[in-house]
Amino acid sequence: MNIPYRPLALGLLVLGFSALVFGRAQAGGRHYFAPVNNPVVKEECGSCHLAFAPSMLPAGSWQRMMANLKDHFGDDASVDPKTAAIITDYLVANAADKGGLRYSDKLLRGVSAANAPLRITELPKWTREHRKVPDWEWKHKDVRTKANCTACHADAALGYYDE
Amino acid sequence: MQLKSTAALLAASLAMMFAGAGIAGPREDQLAQYAKAAKAANPAFSGFSAERGKTLHTQNFGGGKPDTPACTACHGKDTRAGGRTPAGKAIDPMAVSATPSRYTEPAKVEKWFKRNCNEVLGRECSAQEKGDWLTFMSGQ
Numbered sequence: 001m002n003i004p005y006r007p008l009a010l011g012l013l014v015l016g017f018s019a020l021v022f023g024r025a026q027a028g029g030r031h032y033f034a035p036v037n038n039p040v041v042k043e044e045c046g047s048c049h050l051a052f053a054p055s056m057l058p059a060g061s062w063q064r065m066m067a068n069l070k071d072h073f074g075d076d077a078s079v080d081p082k083t084a085a086i087i088t089d090y091l092v093a094n095a096a097d098k099g100g101l102r103y104s105d106k107l108l109r110g111v112s113a114a115n116a117p118l119r120i121t122e123l124p125k126w127t128r129e130h131r132k133v134p135d136w137e138w139k140h141k142d143v144r145t146k147a148n149c150t151a152c153h154a155d156a157a158l159g160y161y162d163e
Numbered sequence: 164m165q166l167k168s169t170a171a172l173l174a175a176s177l178a179m180m181f182a183g184a185g186i187a188g189p190r191e192d193q194l195a196q197y198a199k200a201a202k203a204a205n206p207a208f209s210g211f212s213a214e215r216g217k218t219l220h221t222q223n224f225g226g227g228k229p230d231t232p233a234c235t236a237c238h239g240k241d242t243r244a245g246g247r248t249p250a251g252k253a254i255d256p257m258a259v260s261a262t263p264s265r266y267t268e269p270a271k272v273e274k275w276f277k278r279n280c281n282e283v284l285g286r287e288c289s290a291q292e293k294g295d296w297l298t299f300m301s302g303q
Contacts, residue, residue, distance in 0.1 A: 151251055
């Protein structure tokens, strides 16, 4: 009898891999920040950069950011008032300090709500987690900016930020 | 079998009719709007030019931001290939032949003209420039 070992092995490998990924997802995942699931927010905040998870900044930060889209880190990202209201509501409702978000609580450690930071990449926890990334990697042509999460975190768009 | 292929042919020709005959879709409507505005701004205006649109797309301007001197800085030189934003996000090809869903939402088109003309040229684009550019991309 001719047993197709290769396809069998491949199939098993795929199965094993899926089980691994699925198991991790079921366990609540590691470093999970729920991705944006509002179509307006996804479109408006996700055309230039990854639509960052609202759970990565406190509500005060989102309000501060949305109040000044004209100068959005040097770019004019202004939207009409109606769209802005939809986006702000969504970001605030799902902000990092709404409570009960394990990874958000961790990310906000050492951040005072009063100073409403605008850059996720300047949060103390973020800096600590990325301290081992060498300079040349940030400058790599496929990375170029710290805002480019998906360059290294392949599943960032799905909410997973493991190494 | 015969019937099936006839049906397929019929469907294909129907699709071609709708795609090619210039039955006014949102893209054509918007171009017509731009043409009206261009004529109002300049009575000598006599239609859009894909050639001028191409120049607009590829030319280096000094008026905008240093890291985006031309449209091609982010969109790439090949209109049928994708580009990349400064923040690392992929941009679908601008050519209509490569991304057929392009320029079918007038508000979206206006939004990006406004943003990107400011970034690259340091000013808003005129109706004629927008029409030229859109004509160029529609034929790409």
